[in-house]
Amino acid sequence: MLEISHLHKTYRNAAEPSLSGLSLSFGKNIIAGLLGPNGAGKTTTISIICGLVKADSGSVKVLGYDLATGLEEIKKLIGVVPQSIALYPTLTAVENLEYIGKLYGIGSRELKEKIRLYLHAFGLEKSAHKAIRHYSGGMKRRANIIASLLHAPELLILDEPTAGVDVQSRNMILAFLQDYHRQGHSIIYTSHLLEEAQQLCHEVAIIDHGQLVVKGKPSNLMTENSATSLEQVFLHLTGYSLRD
């Protein structure tokens, strides 16, 4: 589903590159984890994949389409859940979702039904007509995910979807991701919660300083590094020094 080759990116006025020849690939129909310490380049990579940021060089293929020539096709096939909440705070969940669904050209009957189903699935039906600014952190995150699902993306990309939410919301979000995968979709997600990634992901790529450190199945990485957890593998390979 994803092939990244020799990706370089240095932001304007930045002293250091954010990506320094990153190469990695993930096969189709898996839950993949993109992991790394703060500043490793995860969000930059996601932003390039979805066309928000332009790489300086290198190539990216998403679901068989080359980013350089097929961005419009790619946009139709992927859903991106950003780290920050991308909803209008003064609008209700239904108003936000209707607006986003219309941007995707979804017919109004189908859209209403999808919104109803997803609000129910994400436990938000009672707050459907409440302004987003009155939502709790967990509710905002759940609504943020629905916004990226309305067009039924083949590949769902989520940037720290479970950051800062309570255990109940986290549990719900992870169960949804597993269900979405079972329905035949692919998922790429980033997280700093390595126990979560170990349980959820079929494959993980650990990146640091804008380069791939290692990629593989969590269980294989643990065996290869004589570790009993993915967190041990992560610390072993990326070190203990603070990054800020």
Ligand SMILES: Nc1ncnc2c1ncn2[C@@H]1O[C@H](COP(=O)(O)OP(=O)(O)OP(=O)(O)O)[C@@H](O)[C@H]1O
């Ligand atoms: N718009 C920008 N302008 C300049 N530098 C940036 C910009 N966005 C990110 N960076 C820098 O690029 C590097 C990689 O950042 P990025 O956000 O991709 O890392 P990350 O792995 O997602 O980190 P985190 O886990 O903290 O979210 C960091 O050094 C960051 O400061």
